Amino acid sequence: MTETEDRLIDAILGHVVFDGWSDTSFDAAVAETGVDPVVARGLFPRGARDLARAWHDRGDDRMVAAMEAADLSDLRYSEKVAQAVWLRIEAIDDKEALRRAMVQNVLPLNAPDGARMLWQTADRIWTLLGDSSDDYNWYTKRMTLSGVIGSTLLFWLGDDTPDASATRDFLDRRIENVMQFEKLKSRVTTGPLGRALNAPGSLLSMIRPPRPRDDLPGRSH
Known part of the structure; x- marks a missing residue:
């Protein structure tokens, strides 16, 4: 992320509380930073929507950096997942900005x-923790963790307990649910039904994670 992008993100946060993630906030951030409007639109063609995405990406980057700097050697796997989600929450530097973003994201146009x-956040957490899934589990892990992250963020927005202790308890319960689901899934897939579903030629046996393309124009070889 460039210095210009960082400046625009920091600037818009001060306006989002009043005008949401809107063109009004975007134009105010551009004017405040003195960035050429053409340059700003080149970086963020959809204006505030793209700035919101960049703000989210920056939070993910900070979570990854915090995880890499932390000593996780004494934590169980489920605790590492919970810690990653918690660090992602701690990377949110403006609670009201998140509230505004989540309100906008329920609109049909913004839901995708x-x-x-x-x-993306779930994927970065699993990747960071060394997930080596090479089948449909790659998708189910990210799907379930996405649900945990979304529900925990909603809970956190309404949490006024000291140090957000209620949110941490809520998160721990959701992570435990995920681990129970993974255990149940493992038992099913190793049983007769699972072996049938995963038999060579079956639909499940053909599901694979997306692969990065290296044959597109502009890529070095």
């Missing part, structure tokens, strides 16, 4: 963006 951002 909101879903992609939650999925």
Whole structure:
């Protein structure tokens, strides 16, 4: 992320509380930072919507940095997942900005963006923790964790307990649910039904994670 992008993100946060993630807030941030409006639109063609996405990406980057700097050696796997989600919450530098973003993301036009951002955060957490799934589990893990992140963020927005302790308890319960689901899924997939569903040639056996393309124009070889 460039310095200009960082400046625009920081600037718009001060306006979102009044005008939401809107063109009004975007134009105010551009004027406040002195960034050329043409440059700003080049960086963020959809204006505030793209700035909201960049703000989300920056939060993910901060979560990853915090996880990489932390000593997680004494934590169980489920605790590492919970810690990653918690660090993602701590990376949110403006609670009201998140509230405004989540309100906008329930609108049909914006819902795909909101879903992609939650999925991206879940993907970065699983990848960071070394997930090596190479089948449909790659999708189910990210789907369930996306749900945990979304519900925990909604809970946190309404949490006024000291140090958001109620949110942490809520998160721990949701992570435990995920781990129970993974255990149940493992038992099913190793049983007769699971072996049939995963048999060579079956639909499940053909599901694979998306692969990065290296044959597109502009890519080095």
